Amino acid sequence: MTTRYEAVIGLEVHGQLHTKTKMFCGCSTAYGLPPNTAICPVCLGLPGALPVPNRQAIALAVRAGLALGCTVRQSSRFARKNYYYPDLSKGYQISQFDLPLNEKGHLDITTSAGTKRVGITRIHVEEDAAKNLHGAGAGTDTLVDFNRAGTPLIEIVGEPDLRSAEEAEAYLRALRDVLMFTGVNDGNLEEGSFRCDANVSIRPVGQEKFGTRCELKNINSFKFVRKAIEFEIARQEALVSSGGKVVQETRTWSSTQEKTLSLRSKEEAQDYRYFADPDLPPLVVDDAWLAEIRVSVPEPVVARRERWQRELGLTAYDAQVLTSHPRIAEYFEAASASLERALGGKLSRDKAGKRVANFIQAEALRVVSTSGLDASFPCSAERIAELLALVEDETINGKIAKDVFVDMVATGKAPKDIVAQKGLAQVKDSSAIEQTVRDVVAKHPKELASFKAGKAAVKGFFVGQIMRALKGANPALVNDVLERVLAEG
Amino acid sequence: MLHAASASALRERVVSGELRAVDIARSALDQIVGADARIGSFLHVDGEGALAQAAAVDRARAAGETLGPLAGVPIALKDNLCVRGVPATCASKILEGWIAPYDATVVERLRAAGAVIVGKTNMDEFAMGSSNETSAYKLVHNPWDLSRAPGGSSGGSAASVAAGMAPLSLGSDTGGSVRQPAAFCGLVALKPTYGRVSRFGLIAFASSLDQIGPFARDVRDCAIVSEVISGRDPRDATSVDLPVGSYVSELGRDVRGLRVGVVRSTLAEGCEPGVVSAIDASIDTLRRLGCEIVDVALPTAEHAVSAYYIVAPAECSSNLARFDGMRYGPRVESPDLLETYGKTRALFGREVRRRIMLGTYVLSAGYYDAFYAKAQKARTLISRDYAAAFERCDVVLTPTAPSVAFGLGAKTKNPLEMYLADIFTLPPSLAGLPAISVPCGLSDGLPVGLQLTAKAFDEGTLFRVASAFEHATDHHAHRAPGFATASVGGAA
Ligand SMILES: [Zn+2]
Numbered sequence: 001m002t003t004r005y006e007a008v009i010g011l012e013v014h015g016q017l018h019t020k021t022k023m024f025c026g027c028s029t030a031y032g033l034p035p036n037t038a039i040c041p042v043c044l045g046l047p048g049a050l051p052v053p054n055r056q057a058i059a060l061a062v063r064a065g066l067a068l069g070c071t072v073r074q075s076s077r078f079a080r081k082n083y084y085y086p087d088l089s090k091g092y093q094i095s096q097f098d099l100p101l102n103e104k105g106h107l108d109i110t111t112s113a114g115t116k117r118v119g120i121t122r123i124h125v126e127e128d129a130a131k132n133l134h135g136a137g138a139g140t141d142t143l144v145d146f147n148r149a150g151t152p153l154i155e156i157v158g159e160p161d162l163r164s165a166e167e168a169e170a171y172l173r174a175l176r177d178v179l180m181f182t183g184v185n186d187g188n189l190e191e192g193s194f195r196c197d198a199n200v201s202i203r204p205v206g207q208e209k210f211g212t213r214c215e216l217k218n219i220n221s222f223k224f225v226r227k228a229i230e231f232e233i234a235r236q237e238a239l240v241s242s243g244g245k246v247v248q249e250t251r252t253w254s255s256t257q258e259k260t261l262s263l264r265s266k267e268e269a270q271d272y273r274y275f276a277d278p279d280l281p282p283l284v285v286d287d288a289w290l291a292e293i294r295v296s297v298p299e300p301v302v303a304r305r306e307r308w309q310r311e312l313g314l315t316a317y318d319a320q321v322l323t324s325h326p327r328i329a330e331y332f333e334a335a336s337a338s339l340e341r342a343l344g345g346k347l348s349r350d351k352a353g354k355r356v357a358n359f360i361q362a363e364a365l366r367v368v369s370t371s372g373l374d375a376s377f378p379c380s381a382e383r384i385a386e387l388l389a390l391v392e393d394e395t396i397n398g399k400i401a402k403d404v405f406v407d408m409v410a411t412g413k414a415p416k417d418i419v420a421q422k423g424l425a426q427v428k429d430s431s432a433i434e435q436t437v438r439d440v441v442a443k444h445p446k447e448l449a450s451f452k453a454g455k456a457a458v459k460g461f462f463v464g465q466i467m468r469a470l471k472g473a474n475p476a477l478v479n480d481v482l483e484r485v486l487a488e489g
Numbered sequence: 490m491l492h493a494a495s496a497s498a499l500r501e502r503v504v505s506g507e508l509r510a511v512d513i514a515r516s517a518l519d520q521i522v523g524a525d526a527r528i529g530s531f532l533h534v535d536g537e538g539a540l541a542q543a544a545a546v547d548r549a550r551a552a553g554e555t556l557g558p559l560a561g562v563p564i565a566l567k568d569n570l571c572v573r574g575v576p577a578t579c580a581s582k583i584l585e586g587w588i589a590p591y592d593a594t595v596v597e598r599l600r601a602a603g604a605v606i607v608g609k610t611n612m613d614e615f616a617m618g619s620s621n622e623t624s625a626y627k628l629v630h631n632p633w634d635l636s637r638a639p640g641g642s643s644g645g646s647a648a649s650v651a652a653g654m655a656p657l658s659l660g661s662d663t664g665g666s667v668r669q670p671a672a673f674c675g676l677v678a679l680k681p682t683y684g685r686v687s688r689f690g691l692i693a694f695a696s697s698l699d700q701i702g703p704f705a706r707d708v709r710d711c712a713i714v715s716e717v718i719s720g721r722d723p724r725d726a727t728s729v730d731l732p733v734g735s736y737v738s739e740l741g742r743d744v745r746g747l748r749v750g751v752v753r754s755t756l757a758e759g760c761e762p763g764v765v766s767a768i769d770a771s772i773d774t775l776r777r778l779g780c781e782i783v784d785v786a787l788p789t790a791e792h793a794v795s796a797y798y799i800v801a802p803a804e805c806s807s808n809l810a811r812f813d814g815m816r817y818g819p820r821v822e823s824p825d826l827l828e829t830y831g832k833t834r835a836l837f838g839r840e841v842r843r844r845i846m847l848g849t850y851v852l853s854a855g856y857y858d859a860f861y862a863k864a865q866k867a868r869t870l871i872s873r874d875y876a877a878a879f880e881r882c883d884v885v886l887t888p889t890a891p892s893v894a895f896g897l898g899a900k901t902k903n904p905l906e907m908y909l910a911d912i913f914t915l916p917p918s919l920a921g922l923p924a925i926s927v928p929c930g931l932s933d934g935l936p937v938g939l940q941l942t943a944k945a946f947d948e949g950t951l952f953r954v955a956s957a958f959e960h961a962t963d964h965h966a967h968r969a970p971g972f973a974t975a976s977v978g979g980a981a
Contacts, residue, residue: 275803
């Protein structure tokens with residue numbers, strides 16, 4: 001009988017806190033600046049320089065903790081993690097160790113198997129290292145760019161509650177959503193502001209004790225997370241099934257070879273000699289500050305999707321698409337609220353929501369671009385509402401609205417102005433329509449005769465002629481009037 | 490003779506127009522040229538910078554501006570303080586050639602007060618030592634007896650003031666490094682409460698203990714400069730936001746009824762007889778002034794030396810990790826990264842390497858609880874002892890050091906014996922309390938220091954008692970023979 005195995009996976013995620021300045025100094029955190037231009041004595045670790053915590057970074061870390069259901073430790077401590085590497089300016093990293101800022105949280109994930117709650121062990125604050133640029137100098141020299149040194153990070157340590165690569169990916173996506181929607185992190189995997197390490201082990205199904213784990217590093221996309229973990233589970237299963245043993249080690253995902261490779265074994269593991277950083281007093285988040293941060297935590301993204309389905313007439317798919325980015329979600333909410341207001345209750349909330357959702361998905365998203373937590377929209381959400389209000393009150397029809405939107409994007413003009421300047425308004429005045437209908441019918445006695453003779457298709461000819469003469473009108477209205485006039489005949 | 494004048498007197502004469510700051514600076518620089526070859530107290534003299542700062546003071550006066558409390562007063566700074574554009578070596582080969590690109594907070598405050606920085610003083614390497622003999626560059630000779638040590642680790646700062654090269658200097662005190670050399674050189678020095686003076690720009694030895702403290706030849710000068718450098722600094726997260734108060738206004742105040750705590754048990758043990766008799770006489774003086782003398786006990790203070798030699802090396806092992814040759818200072822290049830680290834860091838001297846190894850060991854997995862955690866507990870207990878003592882008294886009186894200045898080379902072979910030179914200065918350091926050392930007599934012609942310790946942030950009371958004591962005695966008037974009357978430089 002062959003043994004069946006299950007995977008045990010826990011993720012450690014490093015997220016850059018979305019601040020303007022670094023964790024312990026006033027240097028900029030902007031990405032892509034020329035090397036070594038955002039540096040000072042503090043982040044360079046010059047002799048005599050001292051760290052001072054960034055209050056905004058702490059507030060964001062607490063916000064992340066609250067959004068993930070953690071208990072916030074109101075007096076936590078910074079600790080030094082001691083090791084040598086050229087990208088580490090002080091010979092130690094300021095992190096947190098035995099007294100982290102947040103503990104005991106959770107995150108709900110949804111996979112094909114349903115919804116599951118995943119535990120979060122802790123979320124602590126730390127500073128990033130600099131960036132080694134190998135071979136950037138003359139010959140084989142390694143140069144170091146200290147712009148990144150001291151960037152504020154949170155490390156989110158998840159419980160080993162995940163059982164498949166699919167769950168791991170779902171966890172990571174859900175976590176990214178939470179961090180982006182709370183404004184804590186910009187979710188940018190390419191720029192490395194959202195990074196993930198995975199601890200993977202296997203054990204026979206039914207066994208409680210964990211197997212020996214391997215740590216996977218450098219997995220920088222959702223696709224690779226899934227592939228790397230799938231590969232690693234298969235590797236460990238093959239190893240154990242053939243009588244081998246998993247060795248505790250750090251492995252890295254090679255996207256070119258599509259497999260995990262050994263980086264270093266546990267024997268080379270370092271003793272970091274953690275101790276409380278004597279340069280930094282206990283990190284105190286008092287009741288007033290905690291309350292202030294609590295108020296700043298927005299509605300959870302999952303709750304928002306449910307509410308939109310319940311109140312704004314969206315499908316689950318709509319809600320998913322419109323929460324692909326926090327700014328898009330805000331845009332949608334602003335536009336649908338604005339439309340509802342503009343129509344003064346003539347359209348129910350769910351119908352207004354659904355109209356806006358459809359239009360944004362079909363037209364607007366094509367011209368929205370996002371970068372980190374920012375997004376640029378072709379026009380304000382209010383303009384979208386103004387445009388859709390024109391459709392609602394039958395000034396223009398849905399097809400014309402698309403053309404008007406193209407004009408709005410190109411010129412930045414208000415939809416009303418475009419409609420007026422281009423004469424796109426439908427004729428709504430039924431007496432004006434009746435006059436034209438009578439004129440057209442009078443001018444085509446032959447066609448009228450064949451209609452009377454039972455050729456119903458001739459009606460279409462009349463509609464075309466009338467619409468051309470009116471340069472746009474409400475088709476339903478034209479139809480009504482035409483039928484009446486023909487019946488008189 | 491300018492070099493014998495006090496800071497307060499020099500400032501008066503600058504304000505009145507009797508003296509130009511530039512002339513005072515020249516006189517100090519001349520005295521350094523004339524005397525420091527014998528003493529060895531300076532590692533770097535900044536003549537050009539000093540004259541420029543002095544000229545700025547003279548210009549400010551000519552423009553009718555209000556002059557600061559240290560206008561035109563020369564001051565020497567320990568070489569672990571950063572002064573923009575000036576070398577800072579910590580008396581170590583590992584920082585040879587490094588020029589600080591920024592000013593320490595205390596330097597900014599001194600500049601704003603009109604002080605004239607004349608140079609950087611010799612010290613034990615990275616402030617690790619009690620005799621200044623671990624300097625990688627040269628020895629410092631005690632101006633009172635050139636064959637003796639000036640004390641440490643701020644030996645150069647002490648000797649420069651004792652030898653009349655500047656009326657003031659700054660040192661740093663981790664376990665006694667301003668108080669003990671002040672005692673050995675017959676000076677007044679304050680170790681402020683931890684958190685009172687910003688450490689920004691002080692190259693760290695042990696961050697939870699380090700405080701910058703001044704040397705002066707009398708209590709008034711010490712009070713003036715202490716006031717200038719104290720106060721909250723947003724760049725040091727451990728600096729405390731409490732009003733500093735006026736130290737100078739404490740001078741000359743009555744001390745009748747003040748309770749002085751004496752720790753009888755430790756006094757006799759291991760102290761030279763000359764020190765014991767000077768202290769006994771000091772107790773009598775304070776009693777005569779109307780102080781109430783009470784017995785107090787500090788039972789856990791006996792563990793101070795062991796606790797200190799765990800905490801301080803632990804912090805130093807981490808603080809000194811940044812000296813890896815990667816970003817500044819010399820690098821001993823090797824094809825292998827680890828070897829480069831090893832060879833570069835071999836530039837540290839023996840005592841520094843000893844403490845880095847000790848500190849690395851006590852923080853290691855499996856040893857942390859037995860050593861570091863226990864030493865932290867000892868600190869808490871020592872603080873509690875003081876809290877209990879301060880229920881009964883306002884200041885605690887002890888000798889500053891168990892002996893007068895010892896001979897150069899006398900203790901270098903035995904680090905443990907050297908460590909014991911700090912038995913009286915370590916307990917206040919571990920408890921973070923303010924302590925002052927004032928001259929209290931001579932033993933065989935060498936100065937003895939009296940240490941007074943007060944409650945946290947109660948420097949005012951220290952100055953009050955020290956000032957009354959100084960007023961009632963003439964100990965501070967004793968000058969190092971050979972440096973008391975030497976006339977060098979252009980007096981006005
Ligand atoms: Zn910086």
